[in-house]
Amino acid sequence: MVNVSIKVNGEMRTASVPPETTLLRLLRDNFNLTGAKLGCDVGDCGACTVIVDGLPVNSCLMLANQVDGREVLTIEGLATTDKLHPLQKKFEEFGSLQCGFCGPGIIMSAKALLDENPAPTVMQIRDALGGNLCRCTGYAKMIEAIQAVANGSIEPVASKSA
Amino acid sequence: MACMWYPIGFTVAANPSSAVVKMNEDGTATLLTGTVETGQGSLTILAQITAQELGIATDDVHVVSADTDTTPMDTGAIASRTTYVTGNAARLAAEKVKLMMFDVAAPMLGVKAHQLEAKDHRIQVKGYPQRSVHIADVANHARVVTGEPPIGSASFNPATVALDPETGQGKPFGTYVYATQIAEVDVDDETGDVDVIRIVASHDCGTAINPMLVEGQVEGGISMGVGFALQEEILFDSAGRQINPNLTNYIMPTSLDMPEVEVDIVDNYDPTGPFGAKGVGEPTLVPTAAAILNAIHNAVGVRITSLPATAEKVFAAIKAKRGQHVPPPPLGGPDEHRLPNPSPAT
CATH class of the missing domain: 3.30.365.10 (Aldehyde oxidase/xanthine dehydrogenase, molybdopterin binding domain)
Structure with a gap:
């Protein structure tokens, strides 16, 4: 067993887990933070994306022990009890998600992008979402929502109704 | 188109x-x-x-x-x-x-x-x-x-009219929807790689009760259609085992593969639907691959007759059209046995 102490969504958490435990399993099974999803479990789909020290990572590919002493932000850390994060709000407004399984990962990838680059181009948004698969939406309304958060306005690039 | x-x-x-x-x-x-x-x-x-x-x-x-x-x-x-x-x-x-x-x-x-x-x-x-x-x-x-x-x-329960056993005539469905999609593609004639730049999708769904949701259905259907046209293929080995059973090698469209999509909702009213509405789910995927393959033909003059239209197939078809011999597409591994596909060029 290894002892892991990490700051999750601003709160210090500790756990004693088998060494092969991934960050995703630690979050879901030990800390009951089930927002990050277990999709492919091999780093293809991005449904498990969380932010570690400011960078988006596939939490299924990172061992819990590698995160010891670091800071993790998950989808649960975005909204407060009375207010959604602007990304969540715009995703809701634009109908950006359908089944929603990819949503936590997509939103965390988008947050990491906007934290680093508050005014991304459409191509930079597409690039930032390149590791997050979505089977439902065609990504268009997600890109629009991220643009809306970034600019407060929308370039007519992703999709529009004629 | x-x-x-x-x-x-x-x-x-x-x-x-x-x-x-x-x-x-x-x-x-x-x-x-x-x-x-x-x-x-x-x-x-x-x-x-x-x-x-x-x-x-x-x-x-x-x-x-x-x-x-x-x-x-x-x-x-x-x-x-x-x-x-x-x-x-x-x-x-x-x-x-x-x-x-x-x-x-x-x-x-x-x-x-x-x-x-x-x-x-x-x-x-x-x-x-x-x-x-x-x-x-x-x-x-x-x-x-x-x-x-x-x-x-x-x-x-949609009104049924039994099919006539002699003629096959009858009323098999409650109503019908119609759509046209137009694809703009960029084909690299040195590699066969196809990039879908833009798709304009015009859909009749009767009254669009919620236009935003209709757009979401169309955009999602088109992403599946792009994968169907260019990327997605289940491959088996000679023993019938799937050799690409995960998302590492069963390739589906990412945000980088998606074209610009323009959704045009055709104004229509169906008197048999609720407030004139019909439906929009599956139809959004139906014309996409055909539109992309027609656009490939328009761009480089070759007909791809098996899906997906991979770069290898498109490249082989371009070479065949120019009268140059190219070896068949390389196989993925010693065990790999592609499903019998018709010749890509006609």
Whole structure:
């Protein structure tokens, strides 16, 4: 067993887990933070994306022990009890998600992008979402929502109704 | 470019949906439906239909769905049927509730029931909206005075006409939708790589009850169509085992593969649908691959006749057209055995 102490969504958490435990399993099974999803479990789909020290990572590919002493932000850390994060709000407004399984990962990838680059181009948004698969939406309304958060306005690039 | 039609509301077997609508004494309504929400937005559509019929807000419709303890059984969230079939059931159930409330409100307003309409949370006299009573007061009056709480149930089953065994003629579906999609592609004639730049999708779905959800369905269908056209293929080895059983090598479109999509919702009205609506789910995927392959032909003059139109196939077809020999596409590994595909070039 290894002892892991990490700051999750601003709160210090500790756990004693088998060494092969991934960050995703630690979050879901030990800390009951089930927002990050277990999709492919091999780093293809991005449904498990969380932010570690400011960078988006596939939490299924990172061992819990590698995160010891670091800071993790998950989808649960975005909204407060009375207010959604602007990304969540715009995703809701634009109908950006359908089944929603990819949503936590997509939103965390988008947050990491906007934290680093508050005014991304459409191509930079597409690039930032390149590791997050979505089977439902065609990504268009997600890109629009991220643009809306970034600019407060929308370039007519992703999709529009004629 | 590719065009298509697609049938909505099959009649080959019974295809019913049922709904129960109950008007509550606070002016909200409850809808019971067996259909399943999987993200396509059908419960929003059903709430909108119910709200429109009752003259209340969509947010005031509580939808209880897909619970065998409480909701009617549904044929399923399949076959692009929910808006049309389940939507009709919800509208008919709400209409019954509305007519019950008209009977209660008529003496309250001193008019005949047929002179009433439901609008803006009120039952009002047609042409005299100032003569009205709040829908909550009508529901409460129905409960505590007339003793007839407004609760309605209805089923909808698309009208069936048996197929003639001699001619095969009949009416196999309730209605049909139509669409045209136009693809713009960039084909690299040195590698065969195809980049879809833009797709314009024009869809008739009857009345678009929720245009944003229609756009979402079209954009999602097109992403599946792009994968179908260019990327997605299940490969088997000689023993019949799938050799690409995960997302590492079963390739589907990412945000970087998606073209710009322009959605054009054709203004239409189907008298057999709820408020003129038909459906939009599966049809969005139907013309995409055909449009992309026609665009490839338009760009480099080759017909690809097996999907997906991988760079290898397109490259081989371009070389064949130019009369140059190229070796067949390399196989992925010693075990790999591609499904027999027809020659890519014709």
